[in-house]
Amino acid sequence: MDIYFWIFAVIGVAAGIFTISYKDALPCALGLLTVFMSLAALYVHLHAPLVAIFQVAIYAGAILILVVFVIMLLMTPDEDQMGRQKNIGFRIMGFLLGLLMMCYLAIGAKGIDQLVHQEKLPKGFGDPHIFGDLLFRQYLLHFEVASVLLLVALIGGVYLAKKRL
Amino acid sequence: MNWVIAIIKVVFIWTWCLLWATVMTWAERRGSAMIQDRLGPNRAGPFGLFQPIADGIKLFTKEEFRPKTARKILFNLGPILFAIPAFSAYAVIPFGDKIVIGGKEILLQVADVNIGFLYVLAIGALAVYGIVVGGWGSNNKYSILGGLRSTAQLISYEVPWGLALLAAVFVYGTFDLRQIALEQTGTFLGFLPNWGVFKQPLGFLIFTVAAYAEANRVPFDLPEAESEIVAGYHTEYGGMRLGLYLFGEYVNLYTLSALCVTLYFGAWNLPYIDMSKFLGPISYGIASFVVFWLKVMVFLLSFIWVRWTVPRFRYDQVMRLGWKTLIPLALFNLLITALFIQLTV
Amino acid sequence: MAKPVVKKKYTLTERVYLIEIIKGLGLTFKHFVFNVKASFRPGPHTVPTCWQYPEDRREIAPIFRGAHMLMLDDQGRIKCVGCGMCAKACPAQCITVKRGKVAEGEESKYVGKTYPEEFVVDLTRCIFCGFCEEACPKGAIVLGPEYELAQYTREECQLTKEGLLANYYKAKEEGKLKPPKKPVPVAASAEPVAKKAAAAKKAAPKKVEAQGAEAKGDAKEAKAKEAEAKKAEKEQKSEG
Numbered sequence: 121m122d123i124y125f126w127i128f129a130v131i132g133v134a135a136g137i138f139t140i141s142y143k144d145a146l147p148c149a150l151g152l153l154t155v156f157m158s159l160a161a162l163y164v165h166l167h168a169p170l171v172a173i174f175q176v177a178i179y180a181g182a183i184l185i186l187v188v189f190v191i192m193l194l195m196t197p198d199e200d201q202m203g204r205q206k207n208i209g210f211r212i213m214g215f216l217l218g219l220l221m222m223c224y225l226a227i228g229a230k231g232i233d234q235l236v237h238q239e240k241l242p243k244g245f246g247d248p249h250i251f252g253d254l255l256f257r258q259y260l261l262h263f264e265v266a267s268v269l270l271l272v273a274l275i276g277g278v279y280l281a282k283k284r285l
Numbered sequence: 286m287n288w289v290i291a292i293i294k295v296v297f298i299w300t301w302c303l304l305w306a307t308v309m310t311w312a313e314r315r316g317s318a319m320i321q322d323r324l325g326p327n328r329a330g331p332f333g334l335f336q337p338i339a340d341g342i343k344l345f346t347k348e349e350f351r352p353k354t355a356r357k358i359l360f361n362l363g364p365i366l367f368a369i370p371a372f373s374a375y376a377v378i379p380f381g382d383k384i385v386i387g388g389k390e391i392l393l394q395v396a397d398v399n400i401g402f403l404y405v406l407a408i409g410a411l412a413v414y415g416i417v418v419g420g421w422g423s424n425n426k427y428s429i430l431g432g433l434r435s436t437a438q439l440i441s442y443e444v445p446w447g448l449a450l451l452a453a454v455f456v457y458g459t460f461d462l463r464q465i466a467l468e469q470t471g472t473f474l475g476f477l478p479n480w481g482v483f484k485q486p487l488g489f490l491i492f493t494v495a496a497y498a499e500a501n502r503v504p505f506d507l508p509e510a511e512s513e514i515v516a517g518y519h520t521e522y523g524g525m526r527l528g529l530y531l532f533g534e535y536v537n538l539y540t541l542s543a544l545c546v547t548l549y550f551g552a553w554n555l556p557y558i559d560m561s562k563f564l565g566p567i568s569y570g571i572a573s574f575v576v577f578w579l580k581v582m583v584f585l586l587s588f589i590w591v592r593w594t595v596p597r598f599r600y601d602q603v604m605r606l607g608w609k610t611l612i613p614l615a616l617f618n619l620l621i622t623a624l625f626i627q628l629t630v
Numbered sequence: 631m632a633k634p635v636v637k638k639k640y641t642l643t644e645r646v647y648l649i650e651i652i653k654g655l656g657l658t659f660k661h662f663v664f665n666v667k668a669s670f671r672p673g674p675h676t677v678p679t680c681w682q683y684p685e686d687r688r689e690i691a692p693i694f695r696g697a698h699m700l701m702l703d704d705q706g707r708i709k710c711v712g713c714g715m716c717a718k719a720c721p722a723q724c725i726t727v728k729r730g731k732v733a734e735g736e737e738s739k740y741v742g743k744t745y746p747e748e749f750v751v752d753l754t755r756c757i758f759c760g761f762c763e764e765a766c767p768k769g770a771i772v773l774g775p776e777y778e779l780a781q782y783t784r785e786e787c788q789l790t791k792e793g794l795l796a797n798y799y800k801a802k803e804e805g806k807l808k809p810p811k812k813p814v815p816v817a818a819s820a821e822p823v824a825k826k827a828a829a830a831k832k833a834a835p836k837k838v839e840a841q842g843a844e845a846k847g848d849a850k851e852a853k854a855k856e857a858e859a860k861k862a863e864k865e866q867k868s869e870g
Contacts, residue, residue: 144356146356146359146421147358150359150362150366150418153414169398169399169400170400170403173400173403173404173407176408176410176411177403177406177407177410180407180410180411181407181410181411181413181443182410185410185413185414185417185440188414188417188436189433189436192417192421192432192433246399247399248399248403248459316662318665319661319662319665319669320662320665322661322665322680323665323680324665324669324680327669327682332669490648590658590659590662591651591655593658594651594654594655594657594658595651595654
């Protein structure tokens with residue numbers, strides 16, 4: 121009965137439900153922020169503080185800020201957000217896809233109770249040194265490909281946004 | 286037992302930051318007055334020393350109004366979202382070396398984690414939310430403008446901030462702030478104290494400029510520019526909500542100064558003297574705390590000093606400085622540092 | 631004439647803004663040290679540009695327009711006759727005057743045959759312009775040197791006759807009564823000034839006539855009159 125886990129899991133799920141159901145756009149973004157923070161807390165509980173910091177710094181600290189920016193610049197507050205989804209076809213599609221997602225999760229989580237038990241973690245687990253070691257020796261290609269992908273996205277974004285190059 | 290010590294440390298550092306935030310309000314008013322050829326508050330007590338108490342009482346007892354058209358949840362959340370990261374960012378910064386009480390060695394640092402200052406970076410990134418939410422929730426042109434400007438400024442200056450800190454990681458080889466502070470004992474090149482500022486002068490400069498921008502402090506205080514957009518994102522706030530914004534700002538300043546001192550000015554180490562040699566364990570702990578605090582005070586006073594020296598930057602100048610000047614400088618700094626380390630190690 | 635804008639060329643130290651910042655820091659530090667030392671000195675006006683109000687007060691000019699006072703003449707009689715000219719002249723309509731006939735036994739207190747039975751100046755309305763002082767035929771109401779007029783209630787801000795007289799006594803004690811108006815002696819340097827004034831007076835009606843004729847639409851006459859006026863001005867200029 122892990123109290124720490126249950127507290128943050130409940131907060132995370134409740135915030136998630138709030139995010140998808142509230143009418144006004146900006147509080148939804150704040151709900152998403154709560155989801156990210158509770159995930160970070162769970163990562164810390166799993167002895168992975170570095171991943172938690174990446175979650176906070178990148179997800180909550182950069183991506184979500186851009187989302188908030190877009191909300192502030194583009195969405196007028198009085199617009200009826202619920203009115204956008206009047207099409208019943210979209211709602212049925214959304215429901216089916218959600219169901220499919222749950223099935224995937226269930227299948228993927230099938231053997232998980234065999235993994236989760238009290239095991240002694242290797243010394244220095246979650247240390248930045250080991251992270252850097254893995255990232256720059258064993259998974260260097262993956263790392264570089266990801267950075268090239270980001271570069272492509274950046275250049276594409278700049279090109280699309282500029283009217284005249 | 287560890288829990289109790291941790292809670293005591295948390296409460297202590299929280300109270301300490303708040304205390305120095307209030308003293309900073311006094312120092313700001315009196316110091317800026319002295320620079321501007323006038324006297325600051327001098328009626329509340331001798332030299333106006335009770336002015337922060339008077340201000341605190343005023344903020345607590347003022348009417349907590351809310352404009353009718355402001356969005357209720359966001360308006361109330363804004364100051365809270367701003368104050369929480371401000372207070373919690375201090376958790377990984379040491380405020381002294383260890384102290385021995387009752388046979389137990391206690392590190393004067395709330396959390397000695399191996400991720401060190403990445404935590405401060407991440408929590409600093411969250412400070413944006415308080416400003417954005419406060420500005421948007423006020424439902425006021427000027428507040429929204431202030432909020433947007435501040436967001437853009439804060440996220441722009443996080444990049445050179447992180448890059449300058451990265452160069453520091455090159456030099457010290459670890460993120461952990463306690464290890465960094467411990468490595469700054471002794472001398473460097475024979476006659477200089479082994480502080481970070483001598484190993485990383487350009488990094489210190491970039492870090493300081495970015496710290497001013499992160500704290501929304503002149504010359505980068507366009508988000509709360511008093512003469513241009515009324516008061517920016519905290520226009521509509523009064524009473525303790527405004528108090529939270531103002532105190533959050535000062536606590537932010539304290540955290541940034543403490544980080545600067547830890548990384549570049551040898552945390553609690555005196556220049557050439559090693560205090561642990563001639564002081565007992567308890568007095569060494571207290572002495573290191575006092576030395577650290579004095580260094581942080583120097584930085585805090587320099588924030589006030591620069592405020593009344595440099596005029597406010599225009600928004601495009603701020604952006605140009607952040608992206609076109611500081612980032613190339615920071616990258617150059619990285620290059621030089623890496624070169625040095627490669628050639629000397 | 632507009633000055634042409636020259637785009638200033640920045641020197642190298644000015645472009646590398648940092649050096650200028652450090653120079654600026656030195657300047658503010660000098661100010662800071664000077665003012666800190668000054669703030670410990672006892673006495674008034676410690677920091678150069680800063681007067682501490684209740685302790686240091688500035689000197690008031692003798693013609694300062696503060697709260698009103700009712701004047702007494704040298705024999706101690708109230709000059710005011712209650713004519714109400716000040717009330718009529720006041721642009722803010724803040725003076726209330728009620729005239730009453732002087733009773734039999736009180737003739738030594740008042741100058742004229744009538745006296746102000748009720749004289750109230752509403753200080754919350756008064757704009758301290760001094761028109762009442764200019765309008766008074768007896769020189770009885772004068773704006774004095776008193777400027778600290780804050781009260782806690784509106785009723786206390788109505789200056790009654792007692793208050794007006796009290797102001798007079800207070801100003802007399804402090805020696806702040808305005809000197810009486812004496813005629814200015816005509817000095818030698820004043821003569822050309824007088825001549826110029828006379829010549830200008832001559833030219834002025836002609837000009838006014840010229841403008842009047844233009845308005846009526848009589849072009850030739852107007853032109854002739856303008857030429858005359860211009861000649862007179864030229865004469866006056868060559869003289870002065």
